[in-house]
Amino acid sequence: MxxxxxxxxxxxxxxxxxxxxxxxxxxxxxNLAEYQEGDSYTVIANFSNIGGLRVRASVTVAGVRVGRIASIEFDKDSYMARVAMAIVSEYDQFSLDTTASIRTSGLIGEQYVALEPGGDPDNLTEGSEIELTQSALVMERLIGQFLYGKASGDK
Amino acid sequence: MIEWLVRLGANSLQGLETFGRSGLFFWRLLRQLPSALREPGLVVHQLYNLGVLSVIIILVSGLFVGMVLGLQGYNTLVDFGAEGSLGSLVGLSLVRELGPVMSALLFAGRAGSALTAEVGLMKATDQLSALEMMAVDPFPRVLMPRWLAGFIAMPLLTAIFSAVGIIGGYMIGVTLLGVDTGSYWTNLSSSVDFYDDLLNGVIKSVVFGAVVCWVALFQGYDCVPTAEGVGRATTRTVVIASLAVLGFDFLLTALMYGEVG
Incomplete structure (x- = not known):
């Protein structure tokens, strides 16, 4: 027994x-903890090129994570990438003229969206669209521009 | 020439027959699931034999696999100045591949062979026939509790293996080689997806547990009831179970991560 x-x-x-x-x-x-972020509101931003941005990448303000990418779709009318960002409800004081840019953490790190608040008195709410966006840096285009600039400068 | 063809045909037929018998055996086994659940004591006893006694080997090999991953990964990544990503490398390789596969192979060697030897010996010493004489079906009493215990133990052993491996990688990478603690854990938790990686690893280990125990029990039940036959069956268990684990691993990986994107 x-x-x-x-x-x-x-x-x-x-x-x-x-x-x-x-x-x-x-x-x-x-990343289980990232799935439970509580209440959030969705903000849309249109980018002409998202580079390697993935769904669930982070959205940051001043380097602090405030949300994540909820979905990425191709808008066939404007030929732009339509990125929906879920931002934690706690952070609801971003002005309407906030800019969104796609950045890379480190040289070969993950891509994320950085928001920079502007000065508009109205705030972003559920469903609002961010007008000012900056696309991802594409390495080939960068090198192309550099070479082109160099060639024309030599003349 | 004809003689060779005849032998090839006979061998193929025999192989097919064994495969079919093992399928019927598995079906007979699965039908006993409810009656085995009614006697959890038997399953607990087998959980001790299969699970608890395998913990030591899983702990030690998990630790060493993690440490080796940390060392090798660091040496490769440091050339690119990306040693901060060591956490991702260790975590993803353990949770997706090495954890399930290595622990299944170890489980086949440690527990599968013991299962075959035990059941084979029962058959060789007529214990199974004696049970049937007393109108006790060996399937719910002897075989199903063993299979169920392996089925339960395997995912837990895999989780232990992966967790210890991640700690092993941490010990080497962070404590010994000086990778930043924060970047190790952040990279680890941001790159290992709960559903895509962790749950798929658990699914893999469940399948491996079921397959290894199925092979082990069938080999024991089907062996030639002599000392030599039991020995052969034990060897066959380790070989077939290991090959089956690797085959199923490829299949499952292709299904889970096969699509582009």
Missing amino acids: NNSRALELVVGLFMVLGFAALLFLSLKGS
Whole structure:
């Protein structure tokens, strides 16, 4: 009897250890926490080129994460990329003339959207569109411009 | 020439027959699921044999695999000044691939072989026949609790393996080689997706657990009931289960991550 109790205890410990490992992996080792951000409101921005921006990339203001990319669609009328950003409801005081630009963290890091608030008295709300956007830097175009500028400068 | 063809045909037929028998065996096994659930004590006992006794080997190998990943990854990434991404490398390779596959291979070697030997020995010493004599079906009493225990233990062992591996990578990368602690954990948690990576890894390990235990139990149940036969069946279990794990891993990876984007 005592023996089987000890065995059950060890098996119980094993189960706890296994589930603790799963918990550790999901909380510390994965982005599960990002899925539960609570209430948010959606803001739209149209970019002429999004580069390598992905859904669920972060949206930052002054380097602080305030939301994530909810969806990326191609608008076939304007030939622009229509990016919907879910911004945490707590941060609801961004002026209507906020600019959105796509940046890269580090040289080869992930791409994210950086917002820079302007001075308009009205704030962004659910469904508002950001007018001023800056597309992602495309390396080929950058190099092309550089070479072109160099060639014309030599004349 | 004709003789060779005859032997090839006979071998193929025999292989197909064994495969079919194993399928019927699996079906008979699965039908006993409700009656095995009615006696959880038997499953708990097998969880000790298969799960608890495998923890040590899983812990040690997980730690070393993580440490090696940390070392190798650091040496490659530091050339590009990207050693901050070490967390992503260690986390993704463990959670997606190495965790499920390595722990399934270890499980096949440690627990699968023991299962085959145990069941094979039961058959060789007529214990299974004795059970049937007493009108006790060995499927719900003997085989199903073992299979169920493996099915439950495998994902937990995999989680332990991956978690310990990530800590091993941390020990080498951060403590020894000086990668920034913050960038290790941030890169890890931002690149490992809960649904795409972690849950898919768990699904893989569940499938591997089911396959390894199926192969092990079938080999034990189907073995030639002699000392030599049990030995051969044990070897076959490790070989077939390992190959099946690798095959299923390719299949599942292709299904999960196959599409572009």
